[in-house]
Amino acid sequence: MKSSFDAKACHIGSALSCVDIMVDLHYRILTKDDIFLFSKASGVATFYSILADKGYFAKEKIAEYLHNYPLPSKEVPGVIHSCGSLGHGLPVAVGLAYAHPERNVYVLISDGEVQEGTTWECALFARQHELKNLFVVVDYNAIQAMGKTKDILDLTTAFKFLESTFPHIWVQYTTKGQGVDFMENDPSWHYKNLTEETLKQAICQI
Secondary structure: OHHHHHOOOOOHHHHHHOHHHHHHHHHHHOOOOOEEEEOOHHHHHHHHHHHHHOOOOOHHHHHHHHHOOOOOOOOOOOOOOOOOOOOOHHHHHHHHHHHOOOOOEEEEEEOHHHHOHHHHHHHHHHHHOOOOOEEEEEEEOOEEOOEEHHHHHOOHHHHHHHOOOOOEEEEEEOOOOOOOOOOOOOHHHHOOOOOHHHHHHHHHOO
C-alpha cells in the first residue's frame, strides 16, 4: 500500500488480488532451482514487496525499488524478465521450460492475459510438447482494465480448453482489491491512485 502511494502508481487492486498466490509460491512452493516469471505486470507492488522481504534488495536500494518502482524490470534483483504489456511472460516461460527440462518454470499470468494471442500460441505449443516442468498460475479475479472479464471476453470455455495433463495450469479464483472493502470487485481500482485518506482507510483493514 505504502509503496503504491509513494510511487504514485495505480493497479493496487491487481496487486492485492495476487498477494495470497505470491506468498504461497515464494514461501512454500518455489525452490532455489526453480525459475519464476511475474507476467501479471500490473501487480508488481506485491512482487517487489516479497523480493524486499526475502533480501533481494541491498538496503540502500530498498526505497528506490519499493517507492519509485517501474513495471517489472530485469534490472531489479530477482526479476529475470521485464514485463509491461500483457502476454509476454508465458512465451518466455515456455521457452525456458522447453530449453531447461531439468528445471521447473513457474509463471503468474492474469485472467486478462488469457485473451492475448501470444498466450494461446504458447499454450498450444506447451501442450503439444507436454512441458511437464511448466506451471502456469492464472490470477482469475474476473476483472480487467475496463470492466468485468465475462463482459469483455468470457474465459470459462478457454479455461476448459486449457485443461490437460501437461503443462500444469492452476486457476486461482481471487478478488480484485482483496482485503480492502471499498476496493474489492471494483474495476475502477485497476487505475485509481491511492490518496492520503484512502491509504489510511486501506491500511486500517489489513
